[in-house]
Amino acid sequence: MTPTPTIVVPIEVMAGPTVSDALAEFVAPLPVLVLGVVEIPDQTSSTQAREQFEEGASRTIETVAEGFAAxxxxxxxxxxxxxxxxxxxxxxxxxxERAVVLFPAPATEIEDVVVAVRSDATVPAAASTVAALTQGDESAITVYHAALEDEGNDEIDRILSAVETALEDAGIDPDRLTRTVERADTPIDALVAAANDHDLLVVGETEPRLRDHILGETHERIATGAAAPVLVVRRPAVE
Structure with a gap:
């Protein structure tokens, strides 16, 4: 059985972050960890920074947390x-044990979710996460693949079928699923464009190292380029 994931919400405290009511309501079925981060200069100690900024920073993340709690x-x-x-x-x-990283963005409603998972390792976790978050609603779910021009149709079908089957096994009505394939020279740009046509993007981590692939160039480009909120599903740890 796939463990229940925690939604980790990294917050740049000094940026004055906000999370919309619609987004908070969407992720509320799962536990949430609001992670307030204050990046400080190399010459400043964390002790010094805490003495100067902890009170205000704590108020900021508590305000964000109150939105999820409400x-x-x-x-x-x-x-x-x-x-x-x-x-x-x-x-x-x-x-x-299991984590999904949420990059917030303004959202007035979440009724149209796009799911893009390339790695077999993240399919079960992505499916169970989507099922947990969309239980009881009627949101449409698009299973999406941005394919390179030379990517074979059989491999594309295998990937998408695996995601669709996992979603159905997790309790999603197949009538809610739509399959979309786009061929592109730059799949990341195509994925960002797809995210911008939907209310929320769920994407799977593609490699074991979080720094390189959840917080690094690939997913950073997706999260910063997408106007919609982005959920990045972590790969399971290698035993």
Whole structure:
């Protein structure tokens, strides 16, 4: 049985973050960890930073947490003053048995979800996450694949069929599923465009290292380029 994931929400405290009520309500079925991160200069100690900024930073992440709690989520908070925000988020996520990282974006409703998973390793976790978050609603789910021009149809069908089967096994009505394939020279750009045509994107981590693939160039480009919220499903740890 796939363990229940925790939704980790990294918050850049100094950016004055907000999370919409619609997004908070959507993720409320799963436990949420609001991870406030304050990146500090190398010459500043975390102790010094805490003395100066902890009170205000704590108020900020508590305000974000209250939004999730009001939507019914089981919420925890954590605050870190760090010289490397990516490393801190990576460490926190790696310590959890199962984690999904949420990159918030403005959302007034979430009724149309796009799921893009390339790695077989993340299919069960992605499917169970989508099923948990869409239980009881009628949101449409698009199973999406951005294919390279030379990618074979058989491999594309295998990937999409695996995701569709996992979603159905997790309790999703197949009538809610739509399959979309686009061929592109730059799949990341195609995926960002697809995300912008939907209310929320669920994407699977493609490699074991979180820093490189959840918080690194690939998913950072997706998360920063997409106007919709992005959920990145972590690969299971290698036993």
């Amino acid at each position: 939507a019914g989520a089981d919420v925890d908070t954590r605050l870190s003053f760090t010289h490397d925000a990516n490393e801190t988020v990576e460490r926190v996520v790696a310590d959890l």
